[in-house]
Amino acid sequence: MAQAAVFELGAHTLIYSEESLERGLQGIAQAGFSCVGLWPEHEGKPIISSQPDSAEALRLRRRIDGFGLTPVLMFAREGAMEDKNKLLADLDLCAAMGLPFLQAIGPWPFVSGQERKPEMRWYAEVEQFLSTLVQGAELAAERNVTIVVKPHRGATATGADIVDVLARVDSEAVRACWDAGNIRYYEGLDSEEDLECSGIAPLVRAVCIKDHIGAKGDPNFPVPGDGQVDHARMLRTLAGAGFRGPLLTERVDQETAEASDQALLRARRFLDTVVEKLADTDIAR
Template sequence: MHRREFLGALAASGLASRLEARSRVGEQPAAAAAVSAGAPTRFQYACMTLPYAAFPLDRALTGIRAAGYDHVAWGVTHKDTGGQQRPAMDVAAPPSEAAALARRCRDLGLTPVMMFSTVFLEEPNATDDHRRRIAQAAAAGIPYLLTFGRTRPGEYERVVACLKAIGPDARKAGVTVLIKQHGGNTATGAMCARIIREVGDEGVRMCYDAGNVLDYESHDPIADIATCVGDVRAFAIKDHRDWPKDEDCGPGFGEIDHYRLLQPVMRTGLTMPLVFENIFEPLVPRPSTPEGIDALARRAREYVQSVIGGLQAQAARPA
């Protein structure tokens, strides 16, 4: 059975109802409450260029700025003006190219806060390629490098070995490597937290991707984040629906309760990027124009800002 058919069968058997019920009662282990003891978290709203993959990178940047963002995360590939798909930043590019792209972003009023490694942690060349990415991020003044493993399980030791090797390099460069949920070895927050504990380096932490936890694993992200919230330094903002179609989507269009998801990180004392990876509507075709993507980018930001604003207002009320 194909993975999506399997997940569809689970949804039909009542999984979605069980997840909704758990979220409704607010299952939150004590670990989540413990994080709420610090100063208020300073959130940064950063749109990835990934939703603009069908358009040139420069158009992505101007659209993100026009949609009201002050921060940006570099995606994977973009079509150039000739229609060819090209990396947003090639893994073999010299650090000077990353610095030049960062200047272009800042000239538009966008501060780059994250970039994709585009290299699976299990790959034989993963350590060297991640070191190249760390050098690029450092040259660009980007604090976070996002990475993950393959969607299939296995080669756990390679993942840990790679992260142990690059953690010190990241710290020296002023960069933090963030692993996120992506099936396989990094399927859930609990599994990522186990990896982080085994690596044991401050240069390696987590970007929480609730959409992937629900999509790949049919696991409740509200319960899952409570197992790892102390390691979270950023979020990959997306949502997911199991019904009426199994697909990822923009925040607020899916089944994830973002109020419950974000509440445990409201008082970390950290500066925390909320990086918008998927902004699209479920069930309907994606926009065929960049202006259509601009509109969805703005809607996604406004929705999450409303969630954060509500949680901040609640926290400010007298007990």
């Protein structure tokens, strides 16, 4: 029998990136979520300065607390995975705000679309990414922050690719964030099979909840529960591997903030149902 696991239900403010941060926090709170992942820009502007002091970080934390939400994760800002100083700024911000996770992705081998970068440029970018992660691991550990790398094509395309990256970094401060929708959309793979067969499940510390319909490259991301991702199977696998962390809904793909509100409410109710059914089998809470 798998050990009981606790899943924290939340959402990413990315869903409301064209709105103010406050509007996004409002929608996530009203949908009944308890935690939140932060997108660094809203309405085309950064939500905080590039090198914030502790007072500015505290003010941002208080804005989030005011909605009854606990921030648990932030997307790494532009350039953070290529520049040690930018990564350090992100880690310091996470530490100052009490965020346990900084989410990152690896480099892509494509200039745009399917046009590949010259091979030596691509190899150099991968080496820089790995070097930054190795340096960042020590800095993250000192700040009690975990860098979580998620599937997003290129160097972190699949579960097996991320397992390889984490083995090369070899640090408890760098782990994985699972994203089943990206596995299906970018790679055209069965995301649950990839999760089970790649060996990544014990390394997952956070999850992006994202559904998908269609073949590889079809940009169809419905409300979680309406697509092809088997969330129950996914969470059963993660719980069985000892997962204890946040489930953050990342996409619901609606045209208005009001429609996103309703879609997030449906997503939260769906996830509640999945988790409750797992609890009945003593696999999750």
